[in-house]
Amino acid sequence: MLMEIDHFDSSIKGRDRHRYDNLFLSSRYCNNKKQGNWPSAELRGRGIRFLNCCLEQDYGEHIFENPVTHRVFGVTPPGIYHVRMLDLNAPHLVEERRDRSEYRKLLFEERKIVRESEAAIHAFHVLEDQLNYLIPPIPASPATEIH
Numbered sequence: 001m002l003m004e005i006d007h008f009d010s011s012i013k014g015r016d017r018h019r020y021d022n023l024f025l026s027s028r029y030c031n032n033k034k035q036g037n038w039p040s041a042e043l044r045g046r047g048i049r050f051l052n053c054c055l056e057q058d059y060g061e062h063i064f065e066n067p068v069t070h071r072v073f074g075v076t077p078p079g080i081y082h083v084r085m086l087d088l089n090a091p092h093l094v095e096e097r098r099d100r101s102e103y104r105k106l107l108f109e110e111r112k113i114v115r116e117s118e119a120a121i122h123a124f125h126v127l128e129d130q131l132n133y134l135i136p137p138i139p140a141s142p143a144t145e146i147h
């Protein structure tokens with residue numbers, strides 16, 4: 001995914017437009033979708049705005065993902081606006097979320113296998129210690145030791 005710098009509030013004029021707190025990392029797709037679509041003062045007065053990921057939690061508060069379809073949906077006015085205006089359910093974005101979900105499943109499965117393997121190794125060492133206690137190994141004869 002091609003990333004670029006987005007002027008979060010494109011309505012800011014002059015040097016303030018380039019303030020650090022107005023520059024966000026954005027995909028080219030989302031940046032192009034948002035371009036020139038800053039909500040009017042009337043819409044902002046009704047709570048309709050773009051989400052500011054540097055100041056608020058967007059996912060899990062304003063936006064949720066369907067774990068089966070991997071489409072996202074807004075549950076607040078800004079979340080609904082953000083999803084709609086940035087076309088966050090474009091096929092390539094849904095596919096990226098689906099892929100991310102599959103990678104997470106694989107990662108958790110690998111972690112589970114590692115934990116189970118570590119538990120089995122620990123159990124083996126416990127049994128080995130118990131066996132050595134109950135039936136100590138017979139030391140080799142000094143005459144049979146290799147020098």
